[in-house]
Every structure is written in structure tokens, then in C-alpha cells.
Amino acid sequence: MAPSAIISQHAPLSAAQESINISKSALKESPHPDYLHHLATSILHNLQYQHSWTSLTIHTHSSMDSAPLPRPMISGLPPRRAYIHPDEQAAIIKAEHDRGEMIEQKPEREWVLPSHIKEKWTLNGFASVFRTISVVPPGDSGSNEEDEEDVEESPVGDQWQGENRQKRLLLATLDGDSTVTYYIMHGGIVKPRQN
């Protein structure tokens, strides 16, 4: 408590410190240790201010059975689609060629698993995370209500989107200097994108 008290007397709080302070009330009844909350908060901060994600939420319990998640996880809406399956990409290009117009790609809500570079994970750990998360994170999907009527019956790439997609998350790894790297992690075998 003492250090943060000193800082608050002399300078305004940093955005990260503010968001950590805000989350303090949630820590009391949380099943997870504080440092995991702080880790999630740091990643959320990075997503929000460096990568312009929106509708960010920290989840502590599974949306499927309300059991605690292995650690607090983040879900949010990236500014553009975070992942397009290579087959979907091919289908989009083909459809765009046939129609002669660009097909707008709406971002999808993604899971983010916070981790720290000094940690050791196991396959078991990853498997338990994938077991407890739903395919699509609950929450604001970013689609506006008024758009709903002109939604096609089966839009291009539908079989790779929404509930049809393979379970995935973004593995966010934080280093001591607050650098965060993001890797897409698929549950199961998913062929690579043609970057």
C-alpha cells in the first residue's frame, strides 16, 4: 500500500495503475490469486491502448458451467478480424471475384489467455483452458441490430465463423518491460494461413 500512496501524492496515476486499482474490489471474492488478476489487467491495458480492442471483459468463471476458469481470461473485439482460416480466405477471394466487389469482414470476439514470459505452461494447462471456454466468448459481438435484416442466409465463410469456428484463443505473453506478444492458439490441428 505504501508505495502507491506515495506515488498518488506526487503524480497522477498511470493508466495501468488506475485499472489495477479499479480491479482491486473484484479481487476480494475472486478464486484466483492477485498476481493473475494483475497480469490480466496488464494485458487488457495493452489490448485497449496499443491494439485498439473494444468491449473488453475479464472473465473469472466459465460461461458454460460457472466453474472458475484456470485463471482470469479476457475477451474482446479486435478492430479487424484477428484470424481468417485459409480455406475461408480462398472462399472470400473467389466470392469477391464472382461478385466483383469487396466483402466486408466484421471482427469477431476473441478469447485472450494472459501469460507471463517467466511462466511454465503444460499441455494439461492448455487443455483445461480449452475445456472451460466456449467457442465464441460471451458478450458484445459488435454487430448492430439494424444490420440484422440484410444479413445473408449463409454468408461467405460462415462455416469458419461464429459457433462453427474451431476453438481458439490468443495467447498473450507479457515480458518484464511490458512488451506483449500475441499468438493465435487453435485447439486441434488447423492448417496454417498462407501469409
Added chain:
Amino acid sequence: MSHSSELVVEPIPISLVSDRYLVYDIDVVTHLRRTHHICGVLLGGIPQAPQQNVFQGLPLELLPEEAKLLVEKEAAYIVDDIAWHEDFYTTLRGAERQKYLGSLRAQGLKAKQTANANARQRTEKALSRQAVLRASKSSASSREPSGDDPSVVVPAESSDAFNQGEPDALDNTVSESLFDRDGPVSPALSETSVRPSSKASDSVEPLAITPSTSYSPSSLPENPTQQADPLVPSSYALFAHLHARKYFMMPGLRFGCDYNVYPGDPLRFHSHFLATSYEWNEPIAMLDLVGGGRLGTGVKKGFLIGGQDLDSNSEGDGVQTFVLEWAGM
């Protein structure tokens, strides 16, 4: 090509020589590749050009995982080559022995006849070329004196002798005729097969050959009672998991992983994944995931990690896999 698979009778013998699983038969190699999508690694050097190891030949070395998989599918069995070799040659007597020696002699004879035919062809070619050269020379030299001092007549033969001293005049013909008598005979065989050149041209003495296998596959034990179970690394479960999903695996050294995973024959496809196996509760350093993910994305592949949950009570092999790709942010 389609007939080669029919020549191969399963189970296939795999030779175990100093902890390596080797296949010596090209028909078996293609059969394994086509039917079982097992590639192995060719490791035989070309005898005349051991440094040209871009083009490796037989034998094919199988990974222990590949050998075990074939044994488990009952498509192959392991033969301890040294034990079998000793057993085979110490008991080789009488008619069996004569038959074996006869087959060696027949192969040597065939090789010699081919070599002789080639040599004869080359000699004829060289001689005809020499004749053409000589004809043009003699016509040129017969015209020469008329232009020069008429008192000095250069005989055609001496002009030939003079020309032979020149480096470029008859070099081709001379160097070829140096070798055309005995054909391609390696120096190691010279004692038995190279004889004085005057007699060699009509010689039918068989070449001393070194067979690529020391016995025909049919002489191997048909139904081995004691099944050697290849010792495999802990990544075998992941290997079998991917193999069962019709992927082709190659050794992963070049990308620092356990296996390069191809969606089809590696001669036709680029690999999709760099696969590394972990035990279910083995600690994985985050830096390894970041490094593998970044390397994989850099070479347009996914970094695949996976392993077997030994306590899994779901049906199947209990192997779970995850694929990492750089998220581009």
C-alpha cells in the same frame, strides 16, 4: 510403377543394423511411401561420388517411430541383421551354397557382358572418329607441300606424329581409347577381373560384384516368432496421432522440432506444421512457444504442440494438439 506394390509382400522385413532401421529394396521403399505414407531418409552415398550427397540412394533409414508403427500395423517386422547374417552364412552348405554362388556368378557375368558391350561401342565410336580425323589430315597435308617449298615433302605420317604432340589435336580420342578396353572397372576389382588388355576385349570372366544386399529378401525368416519392439522416443504418440490423420512426417532438425508434418507426399507438398511433442505435464517454457510460433509463421507453417494424456478416459489415443500462429500484433 503400379506393379511395384504388387511385388512387395507384407509383412516387410526391416533390417536392424547397429540401432538403425534400414530398408534395402527400392520396391519396398516406394511401397512404404505410397501405401503407408512412410518416407524415411535415404542415406546411401553414390560409390563413385560420395561427396555428391544431394542425391542419396539406398538404403533407406526409418525413424524408430516409423519402424514401430509399421510393426504395430503388422505391415513389417524387424530382423536383427547381424544375427541373421551369421546364422545364414554358417549354415549355408551344399546345394544351397552352390545355388547362392551361382547367382552371384550370374550377376557378375551379366555385369561383365554389359561392360564389354559398352566398351566395344565406345571403341568403335572412337575409331571411326579417328578415321575421319586422319582422312581430313592426310588430304590437308597432301595439299600443303604444293603451296610451300616443293623440295621439302612432309610425309603424312610424320605430320600425324607431330599433331599428336599438340594438346588439343587428338586429345579426345586418345583419352577415350585409354579406357575403352575394360569398361568401368573399379581398381578394387582389378585382381580378379582386369586382365591384360589384349585378351580383355573378348573376356567373359564375370566381374566380382558386391551385391547391395547379402541375401535375397525371400531367404529372410517369413514369420519371426520373436518380435523386436523398436525403442521409440516419447514423441511416438504424437507421431502416430498425426500419421493416423494421413499426414506425412519427416525429421524436424531443420526447423528445430520433432517432426516436419506434411499434408501429403513431401515431394508434392510444403509442410504445414513444425510438430513438437511434450509430455502431458511437462513444463513448457513460454519462450519456446513464442520462438516456435514465430519461426513457424516465418516459414508459412504452424507450430504444433501435442502430447498424450495417459489418464484420458475418452476414446481414442488421448493425444491433444494445439497449433500456434503469430497473431500479427
